Amino acid sequence: MKAxxxxxDDNSSTAELxxxxxxxxxxxxxxxxxxxxxxxxxxxxxxxxxxxxxxxxTREQMLAQNFNQIPSWKYAGIYELxxxxxxxxxxxxxxxxxxxxxxxxxxxxxxxxxxxxxxERHLFATLVDITDRVRLESALRASERxxxxxxxxxxxxxxxxxxxxxxxxxxxxxxxxxxxxxDTLLSMRVSDLFPKEDLAAHPxxxxxxxxxxxxxxxxxxxxxxxxxxxxxxGATGIDLEGKRHAVASLRDISERRKLETMRDEFLSVAAHxxxxxxxxxKTYVQLLERLVPSGQDxxxxxxxxxxxxxxxxxxxxxxxxxxxxxxxxxxxxxxxELIDLAALVSRVVDAMQALTxxxxxxxxxxxxxxxxxxxxxxxxxxxxxxxxxxxYSPDGGLIRIRLGMHxxxxxxxxxxxxxxxxxxxxxxxxxxxxRAHAGTRSNYGGMGVGLFVCRSIVxxxxxxxxxxxxxxxxxTFHVALPLC
Ligand code: ADP
Numbered sequence: 041m042k043a044x045x046x047x048x049d050d051n052s053s054t055a056e057l058x059x060x061x062x063x064x065x066x067x068x069x070x071x072x073x074x075x076x077x078x079x080x081x082x083x084x085x086x087x088x089x090x091x092x093x094x095x096x097x098t099r100e101q102m103l104a105q106n107f108n109q110i111p112s113w114k115y116a117g118i119y120e121l122x123x124x125x126x127x128x129x130x131x132x133x134x135x136x137x138x139x140x141x142x143x144x145x146x147x148x149x150x151x152x153x154x155x156x157x158x159x160e161r162h163l164f165a166t167l168v169d170i171t172d173r174v175r176l177e178s179a180l181r182a183s184e185r186x187x188x189x190x191x192x193x194x195x196x197x198x199x200x201x202x203x204x205x206x207x208x209x210x211x212x213x214x215x216x217x218x219x220x221x222x223d224t225l226l227s228m229r230v231s232d233l234f235p236k237e238d239l240a241a242h243p244x245x246x247x248x249x250x251x252x253x254x255x256x257x258x259x260x261x262x263x264x265x266x267x268x269x270x271x272x273x274g275a276t277g278i279d280l281e282g283k284r285h286a287v288a289s290l291r292d293i294s295e296r297r298k299l300e301t302m303r304d305e306f307l308s309v310a311a312h313x314x315x316x317x318x319x320x321x322k323t324y325v326q327l328l329e330r331l332v333p334s335g336q337d338x339x340x341x342x343x344x345x346x347x348x349x350x351x352x353x354x355x356x357x358x359x360x361x362x363x364x365x366x367x368x369x370x371x372x373x374x375x376x377e378l379i380d381l382a383a384l385v386s387r388v389v390d391a392m393q394a395l396t397x398x399x400x401x402x403x404x405x406x407x408x409x410x411x412x413x414x415x416x417x418x419x420x421x422x423x424x425x426x427x428x429x430x431x432y433s434p435d436g437g438l439i440r441i442r443l444g445m446h447x448x449x450x451x452x453x454x455x456x457x458x459x460x461x462x463x464x465x466x467x468x469x470x471x472x473x474x475r476a477h478a479g480t481r482s483n484y485g486g487m488g489v490g491l492f493v494c495r496s497i498v499x500x501x502x503x504x505x506x507x508x509x510x511x512x513x514x515x516t517f518h519v520a521l522p523l524c
Contacts, residue, residue, distance in 0.1 A: 096140020
């Protein structure tokens with residue numbers, strides 16, 4: 041007998057069976073698929089090494105056994121299946137788990153069919169060891185369960201969208217924050233979550249995120265019950281199954297917003313209340329200066345100068361606070377007229393240069409754009425940017441101010457070679473009360489409102505403001521304004 045195949049070769053029906061199978065014995069013998077054939081009486085008439093190995097015995101043991109005598113087949117329900125296949129003639133397949141005689145637990149994929157030869161019926165079985173695959177699948181399922189638990193237990197809302205902006209994943213927290221079921225969310229697009237007018241003013245930036253950018257924004261999301269909920273949203277792009285996806289975390293900032301509103305109201309009231317006492321102080325300082333001519337009393341001179349300086353500083357701070365509350369309540373209005381922007385910039389630069397001996401303001405005017413805007417407000421923007429450039433380059437040096445035209449817009453740049461702005465804070469310098477250098481040893485003055493007001497003014501003009509910066513190397517603030 042050739043290696044590893046067959047059983048009672050002297051049995052004529054087995055010989056016929058081999059012929060019927062028309063498979064070379066060596067193929068059966070060497071196959072990694074377990075092959076066994078049982079006579080309908082249950083007697084094993086053919087088994088290869090692979091089948092024996094998978095079932096945890098030897099071929100001889102298999103050939104000596106009836107299929108109803110294999111204990112592991114009994115409890116795995118294989119026996120009933122074999123009988124059924126023999127009865128119906130319909131092939132069937134089953135995946136089952138057994139412990140071999142050596143105690144090894146294996147998963148097998150078994151396929152049963154009936155072979156008809158002459159008057160006899162045989163049960164033909166193939167066995168494939170799928171233990172590795174089953175273990176891998178179960179490890180994957182466990183890992184998936186772990187990640188899902190983390191996802192579901194997260195207190196932040198987490199969502200994922202595909203390249204077309206369709207939501208493909210949302211955890212429980214996201215469902216709760218948005219007041220919608222998971223199924224509802226998964227039938228929506230990201231853009232369905234925000235009011236149309238908000239999207240028109242602040243587009244989604246999905247392509248930016250898919251392209252690899254990480255963004256952090258504050259937006260109003262539409263709750264399932266209709267109300268708008270302010271959210272802080274962080275989003276980034278990832279690769280998943282060969283496709284780009286956007287992953288976002290959501291946090292309800294209603295409480296924070298309420299506190300901010302209280303703070304703004306308080307500051308606005310405080311600023312209004314401080315205006316009168318400051319004016320009184322300034323008036324009396326001027327009176328004192330007139331009553332005690334300078335040079336008469338050095339102590340008095342110093343006191344008057346210090347009082348005057350500090351009162352002016354207080355007046356500026358109060359002015360800034362009032363500006364913020366004006367922006368907040370949308371009460372900032374423009375008095376528009378036709379402006380020669382180059383002349384405006386030159387004017388501000390000359391005035392600012394007179395105030396600083398430590399910095400050189402270098403101006404390059406490569407165009408003379410005409411703008412329909414509020415000259416006072418635009419002067420305020422240019423002044424603020426130059427003032428910041430001076431304050432945040434404490435070692436002095438050059439400040440470059442360039443004005444040109446680019447793609448139908450006037451383009452102003454104010455560049456310094458000072459401290460720069462740390463990464464991650466560049467977007468935030470335009471938020472109110474945000475100070476990128478707060479808590480550092482040096483005090484650069486300021487309340488973090490100047491750029492907030494600048495942005496409001498620029499946006500009221502239909503323009504854009506942004507910054508490029510490298511920490512330790514300096515910053516360039518850009519303003520783009522539509523031409524008239
Ligand atoms: P502040 O009055 O505090 O300067 P701003 O709104 O003008 O307020 O600016 C916000 C913050 O942005 C500043 O506190 C500072 O940290 C940062 N910043 C503004 N301009 C510059 C600049 N030219 N270089 C570096 N940091 C800057």
